[in-house]
Amino acid sequence: MIVPTAELFRLADGNYAIGAYNINNLEQILGMFQGCVSSQAPFIIQISRGTRTYADKRMLQAIIRTASEMYPEAVFAVHLDHGGEETCYDCIDSGFYSSVMIDASHDPFEQNIKVTKRVVDRAHAKGVSVEAELGKLGGVEEDLDVDEGSAFLTNPKEAVEFVHRTGCDALAAAIGTSHGAYKFSGRQGLHFDVLERTQKGLPGTPIVMHGSSSVPEEEVRRINEAGGKIDPNARGVDENEYLPAAKLGVTKINIDTDGRLVWTRVHREFFRDYPEKFDFRPPGIVFVKEYATFIAKKNEKLGSAGELPDVRKALAKS
Ligand code: G3H
Ligand code: 13P
Ligand code: ZN
Numbered sequence: 322m323i324v325p326t327a328e329l330f331r332l333a334d335g336n337y338a339i340g341a342y343n344i345n346n347l348e349q350i351l352g353m354f355q356g357c358v359s360s361q362a363p364f365i366i367q368i369s370r371g372t373r374t375y376a377d378k379r380m381l382q383a384i385i386r387t388a389s390e391m392y393p394e395a396v397f398a399v400h401l402d403h404g405g406e407e408t409c410y411d412c413i414d415s416g417f418y419s420s421v422m423i424d425a426s427h428d429p430f431e432q433n434i435k436v437t438k439r440v441v442d443r444a445h446a447k448g449v450s451v452e453a454e455l456g457k458l459g460g461v462e463e464d465l466d467v468d469e470g471s472a473f474l475t476n477p478k479e480a481v482e483f484v485h486r487t488g489c490d491a492l493a494a495a496i497g498t499s500h501g502a503y504k505f506s507g508r509q510g511l512h513f514d515v516l517e518r519t520q521k522g523l524p525g526t527p528i529v530m531h532g533s534s535s536v537p538e539e540e541v542r543r544i545n546e547a548g549g550k551i552d553p554n555a556r557g558v559d560e561n562e563y564l565p566a567a568k569l570g571v572t573k574i575n576i577d578t579d580g581r582l583v584w585t586r587v588h589r590e591f592f593r594d595y596p597e598k599f600d601f602r603p604p605g606i607v608f609v610k611e612y613a614t615f616i617a618k619k620n621e622k623l624g625s626a627g628e629l630p631d632v633r634k635a636l637a638k639s
Contacts, residue, residue: 323389324636326398326420327450327490329363330527330572332632337624338567341365341529342616343402343577345372349584350384352609354392356616361629364395364620365419365573367402382417396632400452402575409440413449420444422493422529426454430479437487445488452573455483456495458532477518484526491527491573494519496566498532502541502555502578511562513569520570527572534578535560540586547589560622567624574623583615584608 333339340357344350344366357364368381376384385399398419401412405424412418423440425433437453444451456475475494484492496519497512498504520528536557544551563574591604620626 322393322396322636323385323399323417323419324363324396325448325450326365326400328636328639329365329396329398329632330491332363332635333567333572333625333628334525334527335568335570335572337628338530338563338571338574339363339365339625340616340619340623341367341400341402341573341575342580343367343369343372343575344580345375347384348605348609349580349612350388352612353616354388354395355609356613357397357620357629358392358394359613360617360620360626362617362620362623362625362627363397363629363632364616364625365398365400367400367575367577369402369577370404370408372402373408378411378415382415394629394633396629396636406436406440409451410443413440413444413447416447418449420450420452420490422452422454423489424454424493426457426493426495430455430483434483434486437483437489441488441490450490452491452493452529453483453487453489454493454495454531455480458495458499474512474515475519477515477522480519481522484523491529492519492523493529493531496530498530498558500532500578502534502536502551502557502582504532504534504536504558505556506554510559511566513565516566516569516571523570526570528570529573529575530558530566530571531575533558533563533574534576534582536578536582540579540582544582544586544589547586547593549585549589560619563622564624576619579619580612580615583612587611 401421403424409421425436441451457473534557587608
């Protein structure tokens, strides 16, 4: 069942985070539904602009609607990830999306506010909620000193002004993470201080953590043993920090890279072990199963596992 993102946020608020997983293909969708039903977790399906081009927006809708019929117990929202203004309008007008992200974080502050506010007005008129971003992900490097590094993080004071002036429903805050497999080096980690100050200024506003993959060492090692060449220094977010972040208002945790690593590991190992094979369905079957297991484990770490019965009950009442 597709539900409003805002409803999932309301029920999770301060207790657990909802996994927002990027998908690009049929096998991921099957694995995600299976993993979320088996772990009894609500979830968010994220569709990026790249995904809409790769798989075609109509194809995605059809597959997701069919998966929803196949797994009637599943409760989830459909979200546009890192949208530009035009893509946001297309998704809002489609009637399919529960929420959109307008990412104007690369623009100067005032311009970010202007663009975000335009999208918020259009979205709210159609009952769609909006995530917007303030601060820059991926700018924090080990060789910058803390003050320089912090300049890229979300400024908690600006965050209050940004949310109030735009009316956005959720804030993607830069708290030290970045997209992809190479997030940290040395002793870097999440900036809980920035998160805490941001949440204090915005009680009740869901905070979104992008770049939240954990990039498991084991996954990188197996990929490399099967012929991959991923830098073994690749490092992600400590999964044990998801729940402490959730208690500080992080309600949506975005994960894409970790799922890509599962896909790459399964397929590299399969074709290494069976070099004579060329039917792609057998590794596809392995992938769906492994991806479902991966999603279920993530949901445990996010605290969303086991919440589905309560979510269903609450939604039935409202
Ligand atoms: O934050 C970006 C997501 O990982 C989506 O990546 O634009 O390659 O689909 P993509
Ligand atoms: P990762 O690259 O850490 O998976 O982040 C994904 C993301 O933030 C999608 O918006
Ligand atoms: Zn992101």
